Amino acid sequence: MSQHGVPFRVIPDPFRFAAESRSVEGTFAAADLLRLSDALASADSVLEWQFEGSMVEGAQGLEPRLRLRVEGELDLRCQRCLGGLKWPLRVDTLLQPVRSGQAIPEEELEDDEVDAIEIDGELDVLALLEDEILLALPIAPRHQVCEAPRPEGGTSKESPFAALASLRGSPSAE
Numbered sequence: 001m002s003q004h005g006v007p008f009r010v011i012p013d014p015f016r017f018a019a020e021s022r023s024v025e026g027t028f029a030a031a032d033l034l035r036l037s038d039a040l041a042s043a044d045s046v047l048e049w050q051f052e053g054s055m056v057e058g059a060q061g062l063e064p065r066l067r068l069r070v071e072g073e074l075d076l077r078c079q080r081c082l083g084g085l086k087w088p089l090r091v092d093t094l095l096q097p098v099r100s101g102q103a104i105p106e107e108e109l110e111d112d113e114v115d116a117i118e119i120d121g122e123l124d125v126l127a128l129l130e131d132e133i134l135l136a137l138p139i140a141p142r143h144q145v146c147e148a149p150r151p152e153g154g155t156s157k158e159s160p161f162a163a164l165a166s167l168r169g170s171p172s173a174e
Helices: 014-019 034-039 106-110 125-136 160-169
Strands: 002-004 023-029 040-042 046-058 061-077 084-099 114-119
Touching (some): 014 046, 034 040, 034 125, 040 084, 046 125, 061 125
Parallel strands (some): 002 023
Antiparallel strands (some): 023 046, 040 061, 046 061, 061 084
C-alpha cells in the first residue's frame, strides 16, 4: 500500500507499518526543517522523500526494516565566502526499529548497512528526515575556489594592532 503526497508527520506504529510493507512518499520544503536552516544560504529547495517498511529474515525470524530515501539539491552556505553552494543530496538509509528497552541484536551491531533505531510508540517522520539530512551534510561546506568576504569598499581594513607594531619600532616608544 502506498500513499503519495500525504501531508503527515507521524507513523503511529512503525512495526506494523513494516509488517504490512507499507510505503509513503512526497515532497517537502527545506524551509520546514528548522535545525537545517543555519546551514542554508537559501531555504527554497524542495526535497523528495520515500519511506518504506518491510520484513526480512534475521536471526530471530522475521525482523522489521524501514528504508528512508531523500533526494534533492540544497543551497548550503559556503564557510569561506558565505555565498550559496549547490550541493546534491542523496540519502538512502536502512533502519532496524527496536522497541524501547529491547537489546539491539549483536548481528546488527556488526552490520554497517543497517542502523538500529529505538522506537517507543509513534515515529515522527519529518524529524527522522531532518536527522538523516543533518548527518549527510559536509562538516564545513566550501567552494573549491572562493575568497573570504571583504569589508565595504572592497579593501581590507588595517589591523588595530598595526599601530602598536609601528610603536614597537620607533625610538620614542622606549
